Amino acid sequence: MKLHIYFLSLSFLLLFTSHIVYSQDTQDTVVYNLTIRQEMVKKAGKESMGMTVNGGIPGPTIRFKEGNYAVIYVKNEMDVETSVHWHGLLLPNFYDGVPYLTTPPIEPGQTQKYEFPLIQSGTYWYHSHTMLQEQSGVYGSIVIEPKEGEILDYDKELVMILSDWTHQKPMNVLRNLKRGNEWYNIKKGTATPLNQVIARGAFGAQLNFWRQRMESADIADIYYPAFLNNGQEVQEYPQFEPGDKVRLRIINGAASSQFWMTFGGEDPLLVAADGLNVVPVKRNKTFIGIAETYDFIVTIPDEGKIEFRATAQDGSGYSVAYLGTGDIIPASEVPRPDKIKMMQQMAKMDMRMGAPAMKYNPSEEEPQEMMKNWGMQMDSEMNMEGMDHADMDHHIYKNGDMDMPDEDASKQIDHENSMEMNESTSGDQMAGMNMFAEYNYNYLKAPTSTTISEDQPVRNILLNLTGNMWRYIWSMNGVPLSEADMIKISQGEKVRITFNNLTMMHHPMHLHGHFFRVVNKHGEYSPLKHTVNVPPMQKTAIEFDATEDSDWFLHCHVLYHMIGGMARAVSYDTERDPRMEEFPAKILFGEGNHFYSWGLADVASHMSELNLVSSNIRNQFNLNAEYGYNQNMEAELTYEYYLYDYFRIFAGMNVENEIENSLDEISATAIAGIRFFTPYMFNLDVRVDNKLRPEIRISREIMIFPRTAIFGNYEYQADFGWVNTLTEEGTDVPLDYKEETTWSAGVEYFLNRNFSLMGSYDNRFGAGGGLSLRF
Numbered sequence: 001m002k003l004h005i006y007f008l009s010l011s012f013l014l015l016f017t018s019h020i021v022y023s024q025d026t027q028d029t030v031v032y033n034l035t036i037r038q039e040m041v042k043k044a045g046k047e048s049m050g051m052t053v054n055g056g057i058p059g060p061t062i063r064f065k066e067g068n069y070a071v072i073y074v075k076n077e078m079d080v081e082t083s084v085h086w087h088g089l090l091l092p093n094f095y096d097g098v099p100y101l102t103t104p105p106i107e108p109g110q111t112q113k114y115e116f117p118l119i120q121s122g123t124y125w126y127h128s129h130t131m132l133q134e135q136s137g138v139y140g141s142i143v144i145e146p147k148e149g150e151i152l153d154y155d156k157e158l159v160m161i162l163s164d165w166t167h168q169k170p171m172n173v174l175r176n177l178k179r180g181n182e183w184y185n186i187k188k189g190t191a192t193p194l195n196q197v198i199a200r201g202a203f204g205a206q207l208n209f210w211r212q213r214m215e216s217a218d219i220a221d222i223y224y225p226a227f228l229n230n231g232q233e234v235q236e237y238p239q240f241e242p243g244d245k246v247r248l249r250i251i252n253g254a255a256s257s258q259f260w261m262t263f264g265g266e267d268p269l270l271v272a273a274d275g276l277n278v279v280p281v282k283r284n285k286t287f288i289g290i291a292e293t294y295d296f297i298v299t300i301p302d303e304g305k306i307e308f309r310a311t312a313q314d315g316s317g318y319s320v321a322y323l324g325t326g327d328i329i330p331a332s333e334v335p336r337p338d339k340i341k342m343m344q345q346m347a348k349m350d351m352r353m354g355a356p357a358m359k360y361n362p363s364e365e366e367p368q369e370m371m372k373n374w375g376m377q378m379d380s381e382m383n384m385e386g387m388d389h390a391d392m393d394h395h396i397y398k399n400g401d402m403d404m405p406d407e408d409a410s411k412q413i414d415h416e417n418s419m420e421m422n423e424s425t426s427g428d429q430m431a432g433m434n435m436f437a438e439y440n441y442n443y444l445k446a447p448t449s450t451t452i453s454e455d456q457p458v459r460n461i462l463l464n465l466t467g468n469m470w471r472y473i474w475s476m477n478g479v480p481l482s483e484a485d486m487i488k489i490s491q492g493e494k495v496r497i498t499f500n501n502l503t504m505m506h507h508p509m510h511l512h513g514h515f516f517r518v519v520n521k522h523g524e525y526s527p528l529k530h531t532v533n534v535p536p537m538q539k540t541a542i543e544f545d546a547t548e549d550s551d552w553f554l555h556c557h558v559l560y561h562m563i564g565g566m567a568r569a570v571s572y573d574t575e576r577d578p579r580m581e582e583f584p585a586k587i588l589f590g591e592g593n594h595f596y597s598w599g600l601a602d603v604a605s606h607m608s609e610l611n612l613v614s615s616n617i618r619n620q621f622n623l624n625a626e627y628g629y630n631q632n633m634e635a636e637l638t639y640e641y642y643l644y645d646y647f648r649i650f651a652g653m654n655v656e657n658e659i660e661n662s663l664d665e666i667s668a669t670a671i672a673g674i675r676f677f678t679p680y681m682f683n684l685d686v687r688v689d690n691k692l693r694p695e696i697r698i699s700r701e702i703m704i705f706p707r708t709a710i711f712g713n714y715e716y717q718a719d720f721g722w723v724n725t726l727t728e729e730g731t732d733v734p735l736d737y738k739e740e741t742t743w744s745a746g747v748e749y750f751l752n753r754n755f756s757l758m759g760s761y762d763n764r765f766g767a768g769g770g771l772s773l774r775f
Contacts, residue, residue: 059140122275289533480565606768628765
């Protein structure tokens with residue numbers, strides 16, 4: 001009973017925070033000082049530049065008691081601006097910490113004061129919300145004790161914040177993703193080269209992926225040399241004694257990694273999620289999405305120490321912690337996902353991937369049409385009995401009809417989300433469904449009802465989660481943040497958002513300033529959370545009571561996805577805080593639309609080639625120059641404009657030698673045309689020059705072994721002369737018709753991220769080999 005009364009009180013506070021007036025005079029003030037610096041740190045046995053909070057990674061745990069008044073001074077001792085977001089805390093909009101949207105950035109040398117009342121308890125965290133700084137180490141944990149005392153039974157506690165670490169500069173990581181380099185998958189051993197695909201009998205599945213412009217079933221983007229628990233790969237906590245009940249406050253503070261958590265010994269008791277108590281449940285293997293928090297209670301055994309293991313979702317590494325002393329009681333190991341098997345299973349389902357992205361102002365009906373036409377296409381004859389909502393189209397919007405009656409819609413969600421996945425079902429289609437069966441929240445149940453009054457007006461919002469791995473641009477409903485309108489809501493509404501994931505990546509979606517109910521099989525007792533993981537090719541529905549004001553950020557918490565465009569501002573359409581007048585939100589919205597530049601140089605025995613690219617969402621500049629040691633050369637400078645992800649128009653200048661094996665006569669022509677990334681992943685170029693000579697070019701690269709790729713290029717140009725003469729039959733025909741064909745083929749062996757060995761034959765330059773440099 002005490003648990004229910006406590007949770008009911010907390011729920012009331014969560015729903016009505018904007019209407020409470022706080023008096024600092026009646027609350028205990030707790031003050032913290034945090035200093036952010038750039039300095040060398042040693043992780044995974046190597047030093048690299050990081051960003052520390054009070055000298056450490058992670059930053060210190062800051063502790064409060066519910067009812068305290070928090071005053072936090074954040075000093076920026078770096079040479080770039082920074083920020084701090086208090087993740088999961090319900091606080092005044094101005095202190096939420098999203099620079100240029102809610103809070104001013106902290107300029108170099110500045111100290112910024114954050115102050116707010118603590119109206120909740122639980123496990124939370126803080127992190128930078130400036131570009132990619134979180135990846136470099138700007139994060140730490142928050143613990144808030146309940147005002148009325150703890151109702152859970154435990155003796156001691158331990159905060160563990162999980163994270164990932166790269167020795168690269170985070171902007172270089174993003175640049176590498178933008179260029180479509182396969183090195184990260186090669187380094188992790190998660191690539192699916194053609195030899196392995198054919199050996200497993202999965203060539204048909206591979207063709208299906210290529211047809212949808214996907215190389216494979218991508219699971220995680222980046223190679224990390226280390227995964228960390230409280231800043232280290234391995235942690236020992238010998239202070240815990242046999243019989244101790246230890247509350248583990250676990251936070252996923254990673255930039256780009258989801259984890260499977262496993263425990264040695266008896267199954268632990270899961271007691272809280274995202275800071276709020278849930279109905280306790282014994283649970284061992286648990287998926288924790290980025291930015292989520294879970295609290296477990298474990299009992300230290302008499303016979304040894306418990307191993308806690310956090311395994312990266314793609315199986316590329318893990319961190320461990322040992323609780324207690326003595327012999328290790330090992331946690332179960334989570335096997336690496338079988339990507340080729342996943343491809344085969346998905347090929348047997350009718351999964352339409354690669355939904356169009358980079359749209360301008362989609363029509364009101366377009367998101368519903370996208371949900372209807374893309375994603376998991378269910379066989380109408382399949383037996384739906386016993387299938388979980390997370391693995392089927394639960395048709396919240398009947399045939400995309402956004403005007404579905406509110407009461408019926410709510411009942412539809414609760415009914416269909418209450419269905420359980422029957423994991424023992426056999427058959428090819430059901431095998432494909434079971435691939436994602438573990439990714440749901442049915443193990444979480446709120447202690448008291450979380451339903452929102454049916455008397456409130458309902459605003460239905462459909463957000464298809466879309467993206468393009470080829471150019472690494474992420475979006476919602478096909479629109480990246482820089483081109484999107486705000487999502488408008490009003491106070492007093494019940495807001496219902498459906499996230500429909502049309503990609504092969506997990507997207508942990510976080511809404512600032514709110515808790516929402518994640519509608520699951522428990523219906524009325526669906527849990528409240530601030531971050532919800534949306535699994536690949538699945539839907540997740542959330543609901544919240546719109547009681548705030550101003551603008552709040554909504555985004556994928558995979559840091560590189562957020563910067564890539566998978567974000568929105570949710571706006572109550574109220575007057576902006578006048579203190580933000582000098583800080584336009586367009587600066588935040590434009591973060592993902594910066595130009596990123598990269599290059600490739602081939603130095604070989606028969607020729608040299610240089611390719612430079614500078615690109616943002618819509619615009620791209622290309623410089624390509626080839627020079628053969630037989631004195632054949634060609635150079636081209638073009639500007640491209642992307643109409644959408646796979647189709648662009650271009651114009652530019654081409655320069656080449658007119659006489660073979662001689663540079664005595666160089667011609668320059670203007671060119672214009674289209675470029676298209678086709679199904680089956682061919683690059684197609686169709687153009688015409690100022691002499692009205694049509695030309696077609698096509699190229700492709702395929703990875704055939706774990707580090708080896710083959711590539712080819714074909715070009716055909718027709719020259720009609722365009723000087724006509726009259727034949728005996730009286731027909732005009734072109735004079736001096738000629739055609740030119742060039743082609744090349746080669747092989748590349750990846751040595752590391754920046755260098756490859758290459759060999760090729762080009763019918764202009766001959767055969768040879770050398771070194772490729774990526775920069």
